[in-house]
Amino acid sequence: MRRMDQLQEENDRLKILVSQDSLTGLLNRGAVEENVGTELRIKNSGAFIMMDIDHFKRINDIYGHLTGDKVLQKLAHAISCLFFKRDIIGRMGGDEFAVFIPGEYRKDMLLSKAESLYSRALQIGKEMGVGNNLKLTMGADQARAGDTFQTLYSRADLALRFGKAESKKYLNFYEESMEHYKTDFQIREELMEAPLDMKYIRRQLKEPVFSRGAYCQDYQTFLSIYHFLERSLDRTGLRVQIILVSLTDAYGSFVKLDEREFLVEQLKKGISSSLRFNDIYTYYTSCQFLVMTPGAAGKDMEVITNRIRGRFRKLVPDRPDVKLFFSFYPLQQTVPKQ
Template sequence: MKEGQYSMQTVVTPEEQKKVLELEKMKRSLELQLQEMARKVEEQKQQIAMAMRDPLTGLRNREGVADQINTLLKKETKGTFFIMDMDNFKCVNDTYGHVEGDRVLVRFSSALRKVIESEDIVARLGGDEFIVFSPGLHHKNLIEKKAAHIIRRIERELVTPGRLIKVTVSMGIALSPTDGATFEALYTNADKALYFVKNDGKNAFRFYGETNDSKIKKCTPKASIEEITSRLREKKMEGSFVVEYGNFEKIYRFLERNIARENREVQCVLFTIDEPEAEVFDSIALQRQMEHLEHAITSSLRKGDVTTNYSSSQMLALLMDVNRDNSKIVVDRILQKYRQEAGEDEMEILYESQPLMPEEQVY
């Protein structure tokens, strides 16, 4: 220190030191309180988010989706509301149990996630009821393509080897603002379209605006047994016996009960078109190939064999009085005929075969 300069030192008294320590303690306490409040706010946010989600599938639930769609509709008036549920889901629960039913629901939601666009809103409303809202989608041909694509993809995802019960998808469609400008209105009208599908054969989609189309009901006059059998004999059938899947299942069950007593061998064969991934795939091309495959199967088999369309890319056949080795010969004949009909447009056909067992041997 130079001569003539003075040094000044701050003297802190014990009382002042005590106050400083108390202030630091209060600061630390406030920091901890703020951290605890932030933690609780985050927990509440997570609880709210969880309350808006379906615990089984992870999709939004009804509470989580209604407000979101209503908010979107205020900004973007045009959009398409799809509602869908599974055909025969109750039969899956009743036959295989609710654990298997839950697996089907999870697979359904997984398939749905794979086909939606990033801006789409998807939710499980409860049970086997799901919805998708596509904001901005309003061209009918694009809506039809999307509906067919969703149904086909889910259908393919839900195929389970060894499970005879067929699970397909029915869908109702409502358009905004034509059929409603709120979630509630769109849901109500799409649900009416879905109800129409469920009562008109299932495994299809329908627009709400088309549900008022008149349906012609056939009135068949009474007839005697001789008249009925005479008409039945007039309708000659070539190739295999083609039936709807519901009737196919009944025939399958009937054969299970009778093949042991009659000492017959029956082979169940599943044909599948190995279609490419959906983004670039043409559903019309698939339909055309299914027509080729169906004709190749039905025309190659005998009158005693039974066939049905299982899904948009699969056919099932029951080959009567045929062992496993002979069934391979029959399948080769069918595939050869398909290739001839399909030509350059042919797709790869996969097949699986299982012998039908008597009912008491089915585990």
């Protein structure tokens, strides 16, 4: 008898594991589909609500997937607390949740539930440190004669997508007129996401803090910028000067190896601190730097080279034997091959 009880307990445990979403503890999609389908076959009445988090990808990307998982868990708990035990509540995948409420349910009652859940989601977002980014959009419809899970789900999902694309309301009830929007939704949603994606990309690419002085780059990056500016000169009208700065001894030869590292480092500091933050420079050889000065003309070269020389002299005042030599030329428009 005890053995039978143990087997029954194990079977019950396995049933729970098979039907449960591992992250949130709610029913998984398969269990929702099975349970809702059963309810529709028996009573053919009830309300079905689909919901998802607006721009959830941004929460994952900005705050990390661990925070995203915790947000889903908190939201799942809030949904469970708001609805009744007899209601069928599940996670459909990703950031999508569903609730089926058996029996007759008035629209104003659904609106009240949706309003409470929307407010609670905003509160969870603030508690989790994601600001006002935790917002929900919901779509809903009542069960109709002959409905299966798929037909009811399809209408609620369409109302959800309509809400995300066309409406500012957090709960959208299915209407037949929405069927005309089906073919356009994917394109519309992609177009709506683009500005939000670009805001995130801009934050990713933006230099967090502008450092003072010129911008030091490795040689390959310097070369890529050079080629980009070379291609765009005709279109932009930008003037760009290229300067070669050479560090030598009194006889015009590169400085000795035992003092080269120190002197080159001082020259680097002199170049960086004497140029503008949009100027670019790179190591060219062990005693030479290449400098790119967007927006500078040939007549500016004397001022720029004197500024570099003066700053370097302040850094090594006891080395009058060390010389700086400058060569420069204007960047020319490249002509593509025919």
